[in-house]
Amino acid sequence: MTSIIRFDSATPEVSTGPVNNPLEGKPQATTRNFFTSPDQHFFAGVWESTKGKWPVNYTEQEFVHMLAGEAILTDQLGQAEHVRAGDSFIVQAGFKGTWESLGEVRKLYAIYE
DSSP states (O other): OOSOOOTTTSOOEEEEEEOSSOSBSOOEEEEEEEEEOTTSOEEEEEEEEOSEEEEEEOOSEEEEEEEESEEEEEETTSOEEEEETTOEEEEOTTOEEEEEESSOEEEEEEEEO
């Protein structure tokens, strides 16, 4: 088993399609998953979306580093966080609200479920 997995030379699992239940726009998303742990609890890769807004319900912990674009995450109480390229943050399990991509967005993710 390889101890180091480089995103620039690995072949990711790729999935592309419309975002479920959009609230605004017709957002499309592409996930390039470069790593899945053998126990299926840890994932890492690159995710992209086009402009739009949709509901989210996080059952997982997610580290995010924004590579490009801007987004607004708004919780159920209406508290919003505006994130942009260069920002790094954690979305905790239990977060419910919306994700709004303000244009094309690309993020690096590491998810623990």
